[in-house]
Amino acid sequence: MLCKIIRQLSLLFVMLCLLPGCATLRSGQESNGGAPVVTQLAKTGHSWNGVLLPAYPVGRPEVTILRINIPAGARLETHRHPVINAGVLTSGQLTVVTADGKTLHLKAGDPIVEVVNTLHYGMNEGQVSAEIIVFYAGVTDAPITVLEPR
Numbered sequence: 001m002l003c004k005i006i007r008q009l010s011l012l013f014v015m016l017c018l019l020p021g022c023a024t025l026r027s028g029q030e031s032n033g034g035a036p037v038v039t040q041l042a043k044t045g046h047s048w049n050g051v052l053l054p055a056y057p058v059g060r061p062e063v064t065i066l067r068i069n070i071p072a073g074a075r076l077e078t079h080r081h082p083v084i085n086a087g088v089l090t091s092g093q094l095t096v097v098t099a100d101g102k103t104l105h106l107k108a109g110d111p112i113v114e115v116v117n118t119l120h121y122g123m124n125e126g127q128v129s130a131e132i133i134v135f136y137a138g139v140t141d142a143p144i145t146v147l148e149p150r
Contacts, residue, residue, distance in 0.1 A: 041088060041111040049102045049115055053084055059139030070094065070130045075123040078148040083138040086113045092130030096122050106132075119148055 045053055070076065070092070078099070089106045096104045096112070099119040106112060114134070124130045136144040 042086060042113055044113055047113050047115045047118075048096070048104050049098060049118070051115065051118070053113070054116055056137060057083060057139045057142065059142065062138050062140045062142075064136040064138060064144055066134050066136070068132050068134060070122065070124040070132070072124055072127050072129060076121050078119050078121045079145050080117055080119050080148070081114055081136070081145055082117055082142070083136055083144055084114075084116055085134050085136040085144065086111065087132050087134035088112070090131045090133055092124060092128050093126040094122050094130045094132060095125055096120055 047053060072092075088111050089108055091108050093108070094106045096106070096114075097120060098115060104112065112132075138144050
């Protein structure tokens with residue numbers, strides 16, 4: 001359990017360092033050994049399906065970070081995100097499918113830059129729960145996810 005928490009905090013630290021404005025990490029006297037290692041997981045202007053990302057929404061910026069657990073065998077409802085979002089699958093596996101049939105298979109450790117304003121769903125075809133941490137770059141009082149009407 002402690003190992004999982006440390007892993008998640010480490011992942012969160014790396015993701016926060018990738019946000020704009022965080023240009024360097026320092027290894028000074030307060031360091032307990034070697035220099036930090038930064039691995040870039042993603043840097044792109046396109047979503048995973050190759051579509052150019054839209055401009056950021058106008059309004060007061062609001063960052064939302066969600067930890068989403070998807071049980072083995074579960075399928076999420078079809079939905080879309082009106083804002084740019086990206087995440088990292090921290091455990092398990094996940095398949096993302098767009099309305100036009102484009103498919104992305106993720107395994108633990110894989111990053112994703114999600115599709116924006118494109119209907120899609122995720123499903124866990126694995127034997128264990130999948131966990132993904134997702135960062136949404138939205139604005140106050142605006143949704144980050146919109147479910148497809150049934």
